[in-house]
Amino acid sequence: MSAPVVLAPAEARPRVDALSRLTVALIGSGFAGGEALFLAERCAHRLDLGDAEILDFGSAVSVQYVAADGSSVMRTARTDGVGTINCREMKYLSQVAEATAAGTLDARGVLTALEAIDARSGPKVWVTAAGLAVLAFAIALQVGIGWLPALLTAVAQIFVTLFAALLGRLGVNRLFGCAAQAILAASLIGLAYRVGAVTGIDAAAAMAVPWLLTIPLPILIALVVDVVYNRPAGAVVRGFVVVLGGGGVALGAYAVLSVLQALDPPVHRDITLPTLPIWLGLVASIVGAVANAMANGGGRDLLLPAAVIGLFTASVNQTLIHAAHFPPGWATLVASAVLGYCCAFWSRRSPYPVSALALMGITGAILPGLTVYEGVAETVFGGDGTAAFEQAIMTGVGIGVGVAAGVLLATRRLVRRD
Structure with a gap:
């Protein structure tokens, strides 16, 4: 030697x-x-x-x-x-x-x-806005609302994205920027509700989607990956970013919900939404994954892999829920691990790294959109949405743990094989 x-x-x-x-x-x-x-x-x-x-x-x-x-x-x-x-x-x-x-x-x-x-110039604002709008539309469909409210959600997301870009150029602190985005989204959707364009239930679901997309959930997942890799400094910095983003959305949401309850005292009602057909959920996952590739600066060569990964992740998740009868939280955790494992192998033949590939499946298929809606709807209609919001946070952590575990298992196998 x-x-x-x-x-x-x-x-x-x-x-x-x-x-x-x-x-x-x-x-x-x-x-x-x-x-x-x-x-x-x-x-x-x-x-x-x-x-x-x-x-x-x-x-x-x-x-x-x-x-x-x-x-x-x-x-x-x-x-x-x-x-x-x-x-x-x-x-x-x-x-x-x-x-x-x-x-x-x-x-x-x-x-x-x-x-x-x-x-090289970064992704164009209009491309990001279009991608997030389509992603918002797909998540809204997955939550279970109709086509018109989902379209309204997409339009609101365009305004929120452009507003976020303006706040970024002005150097507004992330905490206050995310709060302002949450308020803008609620204001636009609330206006549609006031003019009779959507029902109260659909408005609550539509409101939840831009709030979910404003929270930096992919950063939360990267935080968990840093913890698994024993990188505390990175985890702390990303945790600070998540706290600022999530805290800003929580601040804006609290202001909005407080005003709504003051103006229109809540009346408890059934918040159950129609169940989306499995085939339509799979289509929405494909659309959402492709839209996420656009929103996060992916090139054309990422669009087809994103569609495949979105379909694969949604299929695994739905199979675990409907065929194996897993609870949704455990199904998401296992699907995340399978996603991380497969993306680790795919990244060996792809120009994109494993984290970029896994992100397509996460945002396209297993974001906790329905859980966030339940928290918003419970709060708007006189209930307590705390449990739903806590479940959404735990789901995000579970996704990070699952993806990291899958990647680590695949990496060890690849090292032994090489």
Whole structure:
């Protein structure tokens, strides 16, 4: 076995710089910290930085290497992108990391590739708005409301997305931004209810969907992945993002529901919605997954995989519920694990990383839209929606645990096979 290479300071500096910038770019594009550092450690070995210490601070990464003369070479890079997901950028960065780990790119090649990725424009606002609108429509159908209220939900989501982009440009804090989005969504749907366009039950369901999409549930799932990978710093930062986003929606929702109860005292009523036919639920899952690919910056080459993953995840989930008679919460957990396991294998032949592929199945098929609706409807119509909201949070955590467990199982099998 050959002795490990120990680099001189001049040789180490560009490699440490490239490694730190690549790692923080991975985190900023949407990778969980555990995933990003796994790739970074592979790259470090190929760059002859195997003894380097890579420290994850959640939104910053520090790489420290002891050179041949005993001096320390250190670089720290930071990102403001924690809390955002850009599937296309994840694809390009994953390709850069894999090329580096394979020895195809050296430090200079990594830096050049990162500059090229930075020069690319992000997803267009109108594409994101269109994607989220279609996703909102699909989730509304899955909840069980009719075509017209679902269409109203999609229109409201367009305004909410454009408003969110404006707030982002103005630098509004995430907490107040999410609260404002929740209020806007409720105001638009409440107006439709006042003019008689939808019933009260449909309005409550339509209101729940934009609120659900405003909460950064994919970040909650990445948080759980960081916990499973034992990356506490990333988990803390993502937890802060989730608290700000979820807290903002809760703040806006509380304001809206308080006003509604003051203006129109609640009368308890049956909040049960019609059950969606299984075939229509599968179609809605396909549409939702494809729409999510559009909304999160995925290229055309992600649309077909998204449709397949959405259909597959929904089929597993529905089979567990209707054929195996699993409780919905356990069905979602198992479906998430199967999703993570299969996506880990698929990512070996796909330009997109496992986290981007899994996101398609999560948002397309197993988001807890019905549970959030039940919480909203119970609160609006004189009940207590706390239990439903708690169940929605636990479902989100369960999805993260399931996906992470599936990916870990698949990764161990892949390592043994290689």
